[in-house]
Amino acid sequence: MASSVLxxxxxxxxxxxxxxxxxxxxxxxxxxxxxxxxxxxxSLNIYRTELFCLLGGSGCGKTTLLRMLxxxxxxxxxxIFIDGIDMSGIPPYERPVNMMFQxxxxxxxxxxxxxxxxxLKMEGxxxxxIADRVANMLKLVSMGEFSKRKPHQLSxxxxxxxxxxxxxxxxxxxxxxxxxxxxxxxKLRERxxxxxxxxxxxxxVTFVVVTHDQxxxxxLASRIxxxxxxxxxxxxxxxxxxxxxxxxxxxxxxGSVNLxxxxxxxxxxxxxxIACPELDRxxxxxxxxxxxxxxxxxxxxxPEKIQLSLKRPAGDENWTRGIVKEIAYLGDLSVFLIxxxxxxxxxxxxxxMWRHDDENITWEQEVYLHWHDTSPVVVSx
Numbered sequence: 001m002a003s004s005v006l007x008x009x010x011x012x013x014x015x016x017x018x019x020x021x022x023x024x025x026x027x028x029x030x031x032x033x034x035x036x037x038x039x040x041x042x043s044l045n046i047y048r049t050e051l052f053c054l055l056g057g058s059g060c061g062k063t064t065l066l067r068m069l070x071x072x073x074x075x076x077x078x079x080i081f082i083d084g085i086d087m088s089g090i091p092p093y094e095r096p097v098n099m100m101f102q103x104x105x106x107x108x109x110x111x112x113x114x115x116x117x118x119x120l121k122m123e124g125x126x127x128x129x130i131a132d133r134v135a136n137m138l139k140l141v142s143m144g145e146f147s148k149r150k151p152h153q154l155s156x157x158x159x160x161x162x163x164x165x166x167x168x169x170x171x172x173x174x175x176x177x178x179x180x181x182x183x184x185x186x187k188l189r190e191r192x193x194x195x196x197x198x199x200x201x202x203x204x205v206t207f208v209v210v211t212h213d214q215x216x217x218x219x220l221a222s223r224i225x226x227x228x229x230x231x232x233x234x235x236x237x238x239x240x241x242x243x244x245x246x247x248x249x250x251x252x253x254x255g256s257v258n259l260x261x262x263x264x265x266x267x268x269x270x271x272x273x274i275a276c277p278e279l280d281r282x283x284x285x286x287x288x289x290x291x292x293x294x295x296x297x298x299x300x301x302x303p304e305k306i307q308l309s310l311k312r313p314a315g316d317e318n319w320t321r322g323i324v325k326e327i328a329y330l331g332d333l334s335v336f337l338i339x340x341x342x343x344x345x346x347x348x349x350x351x352x353m354w355r356h357d358d359e360n361i362t363w364e365q366e367v368y369l370h371w372h373d374t375s376p377v378v379v380s381x
Contacts, residue, residue: 013237014047015223021084023048023206024069024174029078031064038064040230041078051200051207053217056227057253062210065227066176069208070099082174098172102179104163106151113138113147116165123170137165140199157188164196168203177209181216193219214254218242226250242302248379251300258306258346260299264291273317274299274378278344284317286373291380298379303349305375308336309368310359319370322346324363336361338369 014020022045031039039061046052054062067073068080071092080087082096092099106115117134125133138144141161151159160180167175180196181189197220200207211217217224218238225232226241234241234250245251248259265282266273267289274283276299283299291297313319325345326337329352336348346369361367 013222014050015045020047022046023050023083024208025079025081026065026069027079027081029065029068029075029080031061031068031073032076037230039068039075042230042232044225044232044235046206046208048206049204050222051197051209051220053209053211053221053224054227055211055214055217055224057212060227061230062227063178066099066178066208066210069174070097070176071095096173097176098167098170098174099176099178100163100167100180102182104151104159106159106162106166108151111148111150112143112154112162115151115162116169119166119170133169137169140202141165155188156184157192160184160192164199168199168205172205174206174208177207179211180209182211182213189216190219196220218254226253228253243377245300245377245379248298248300248381251298251377251379256303256347256349258301258303260301260344262297262299264295264297267291271373272378278340278342279320280341281320282317283376284373285376285378289378291378296381298381300377300379301371301375303335303347304351306346306348306369306371308338308348308350308359308361309370310361310365312368313370318373318376319368321366321368324361324365324367327361327363336367338367 024044024046026042026044029039029042030037042065054065056062064073068075071087071090087095107118110118113134116137117130120130120133135144138147141164143158143161143165146154146158151162154162164180181192184192193216209217209220221238223235223237224241225235227233228249234246236244241250242254245254251257251259260276260278260283262274262276262283264272265275269288271287272285272289274285274297276283285299320340322338322340324336325339328335331352333349333351336350338346338348340346348369
């Protein structure tokens with residue numbers, strides 16, 4: 001029983017299996033445009049059937065890396081392997097890859113079924129085969145009833161599905177998606193994210209998605225590669241990236257976080273104490289860290305891990321107090337901005353589990369903020 005569970009975990013998380021061979025292997029790839037370094041010495045392994053997200057802000061190099069995978073750009077140095085084959089010099093049309101562009105790039109004069117079947121027609125496939133494969137693909141993306149419509153007669157979400165069907169119908173081993181949901185409104189984007197995950201699982205195609213949207217990456221990805229200034233600064237599952245960021249940049253980039261600069265005042269194998277000038281009490285962290293003495297550190301605490309109370313907590317660590325300056329009621333949760341004596345503003349979120357709040361915390365009220373000793377994460381620059 002235990003071995004079958006481990007085997008199942010290895011299938012779902014091949015990056016943790018030392019026996020697994022990466023499907024995509026990027027080895028020390030750099031891409032320069034003149035003196036500008038767009039991608040800087042990137043090495044990365046992506047595994048078969050993975051849905052991998054490259055996440056980063058504008059200009060971080062994620063789209064350039066995607067275009068090198070597709071063959072639209074050649075690395076200035078380094079190598080890219082797909083399924084064990086060196087892609088150096090192999091043009092886009094000879095790679096086992098298809099790409100779905102942010103603009104969707106549908107032909108406006110063609111119907112939905114003509115758009116989806118265009119690639120098969122260019123390959124000289126028989127009309128009967130094209131018709132069967134197009135019908136099956138449109139059924140898979142729930143667009144069968146719209147087969148005779150043209151792109152201008154479709155909603156944004158429907159055009160996105162048509163573009164996806166067209167990219168997948170040639171049965172690529174690898175599908176590259178550049179900001180695939182960027183043109184959709186918030187609610188449609190949220191719904192489509194789950195549809196995309198389900199479709200990828202059904203087909204078993206390896207997806208590499210580029211996005212600047214942290215929430216989208218967290219929803220879609222089996223793993224995320226966070227990029228900054230041409231480098232991949234952390235790779236991990238969504239939970240690993242959020243709960244265990246390895247740097248100040250990652251902690252700030254993924255979700256909301258409260259950061260406090262500090263210094264070590266106690267360093268033991270199973271715990272540390274950190275003095276932060278913006279807090280009036282030390283922060284106790286219930287695990288050891290790897291840090292040089294006197295190194296500059298930051299304590300990161302997520303807003304949902306801080307608790308509010310009108311009563312002073314026990315003990316002399318892991319709490320502070322402040323004044324409520326702003327409250328935003330968002331339905332499922334409320335956001336509080338708390339001004340500390342030091343002038344630092346903390347962001348705290350509370351789930352609205354009950355219709356009535358017994359404490360009824362309101363503006364300009366003094367409150368206490370406290371957190372569990374496993375909640376803080378200590379990060380470096």
